[in-house]
Each structure stands twice: as C-alpha cells, then as structure tokens.
Amino acid sequence: EIVLTQSPGTLSLSPGERATFSCRASQSFSSGSLAWYQQKPGQAPRLLIYGASSRATGIPDRFSGSGSGTDFTLTISRLEPEDFAVYYCQHYDTSPFTFGPGTKVDIK
Amino acid sequence: EVQLLESGGGLVQPGGSLRLSCAASGFTFSSSAMNWVRQAPGKGLEWVSGIHYSGGTTYYADSVKGRFTISRDNSKNTLYLQMNSLRAEDTAIYYCAKDSRAYTYGLLDHWGHGTLVTVSS
Numbered sequence: 001e002i003v004l005t006q007s008p009g010t011l012s013l014s015p016g017e018r019a020t021f022s023c024r025a026s027q028s029f030s031s032g033s034l035a036w037y038q039q040k041p042g043q044a045p046r047l048l049i050y051g052a053s054s055r056a057t058g059i060p061d062r063f064s065g066s067g068s069g070t071d072f073t074l075t076i077s078r079l080e081p082e083d084f085a086v087y088y089c090q091h092y093d094t095s096p097f098t099f100g101p102g103t104k105v106d107i108k
Numbered sequence: 109e110v111q112l113l114e115s116g117g118g119l120v121q122p123g124g125s126l127r128l129s130c131a132a133s134g135f136t137f138s139s140s141a142m143n144w145v146r147q148a149p150g151k152g153l154e155w156v157s158g159i160h161y162s163g164g165t166t167y168y169a170d171s172v173k174g175r176f177t178i179s180r181d182n183s184k185n186t187l188y189l190q191m192n193s194l195r196a197e198d199t200a201i202y203y204c205a206k207d208s209r210a211y212t213y214g215l216l217d218h219w220g221h222g223t224l225v226t227v228s229s
Contacts, residue, residue: 001170035215037153044203044219045145045153056217088153092214095167097143099153 002026002091004100012108019076021103023089028069033093036065036074039102040085048087049074079105110134110218112204117223124194124227130187130204130220138182141207143216144189146200146225156202157189158212167212172198194227201225 003026013019023034036049047056049065052072062077076083084107089100116128130142144156157178158167166178177190187204201224205216 033214037216039153044221045216046219047215047217050208050215050217090153090155090214090216095158095212095214096169097155097158097214099155101152 006100010104014108021074023072025070029093035090037088112220114220114223117225119226125192128189132185137185141212142187143205145203148200161210
C-alpha cells in the first residue's frame with residue numbers, strides 16, 4: 001500500500017498570498033497518477049488536479065500541480081477568499097487508492 | 109449535470125448491518141466505474157471500495173474486506189454498499205464518487221454529498 005504524507009498540516013496565510021503544499025509518497029509510481037482535491041467545511045471534496053499537473057474542468061489557473069516519482073506539489077498562486085479549505089492528495093496508481101492526511105489552509 | 113445522491117445512512121448498533129444506495133444521473137452510469145469513500149468525523153478521507161462499469165470486478169480497502177460488499181444495478185442507475193459486522197470505527201460520512209473511467213481507475217471526478225453512518229450502542 002502506498003502511504004502519502006502531506007506537509008505542512010496547517011498553513012496560515014492572507015488573501016493574495018501564494019500557497020504551496022507538499023505531498024510525498026512512500027514509493028514511486030511512474031504513471032504520475034496523483035490527484036489533488038479541495039474540501040470546504042460541510043461539503044464533499046472536489047477534484048482540482050489529476051495526472052500530477054492537469055487541472056480538472058472548471059478549475060481556475062491559479063491552481064497548479066507539479067512533481068513526479070515520490071514528491072508532488074500543489075501551488076495556489078494568489079489565494080482568493082474561497083480557497084481557504086483543506087487540500088488532500090491521492091494516488092490512483094493501484095488499489096487501494098490512498099489519500100494523504102490533508103493540509104488545512106486558514107486565514108491568517 | 110452529474111448528480112449523485114446517497115441514502116441509507118443512520119444509527120446502527122455494533123455488529124449490525126446497513127445498506128447504502130447512491131442514485132446517479134446526468135451521465136451514462138453503465139459506462140462508469142464507481143467508488144465509495146468515507147470520512148470519519150473530523151478526520152481525513154479513506155477510499156473504501158470500487159467497482160467496474162459492469163459490476164464484474166470489485167476492489168476493497170483492507171479495513172472493510174470481508175465485511176462490506178459493493179454492487180450496482182445499471183438498469184436503475186444505482187450503486188450500493190452492503191455493510192455487515194459494523195464497528196464503531198466505521199462511523200463516518202460515506203461518499204459515492206464517480207470514477208473517470210469505465211474500469212476502476214481511482215480518479216474521482218464527481219462526488220455526492222454523502223450519508224452519515226453512526227455505529228453506536
């Protein structure tokens with residue numbers, strides 16, 4: 001089973017700032033099968049990024065993903081008020097499709 | 109517009125059973141793999157199970173293997189999760205999630221709003 005770790009656990013930032021999150025896998029998966037999801041309080045998760053760097057339909061271009069092997073990064077170039085949420089990475093290389101523990105972005 | 113509506117959650121005693129349903133619309137259900145993901149109160153996401161478009165192949169997390177059964181009825185556009193031998197640690201919101209491919213791929217492009225399952229005496 002691939003274990004994903006995310007850092008930091010919490011990120012306190014102001015609107016307009018740049019946010020960078022890290023996701024590290026316990027083993028490499030060459031297919032780049034890494035996704036990022038956003039979850040706001042009381043809502044279901046929403047797919048943001050797939051294939052490590054491709055934006056899902058309707059996702060603004062301030063969201064970008066990068067990385068390969070075991071190290072992946074999600075960047076929000078300029079935080080908007082609606083971006084304060086929890087962000088999860090997930091691999092879909094092979095079953096079980098595990099999630100990281102999440103990074104919470106809150107308002108500083 | 110893709111819509112996924114879960115139902116069947118509730119309070120159940122340890123050792124009991126429950127069946128969740130997910131009614132799908134807005135896409136060709138019979139051509140999409142489907143999954144269940146759960147989230148314990150205040151915790152992160154845990155993938156639970158996936159099923160191919162035809163229902164012929166299923167996958168489970170080790171934590172539920174042998175106790176939960178995923179199935180689907182393509183004639184009713186409905187996904188199911190039969191949960192037996194429930195434990196307190198199964199308490200969670202259960203989300204139905206559409207897979208991006210016909211075969212269980214694990215990339216979850218649409219989610220329902222979830223149904224709460226509480227296992228307690």
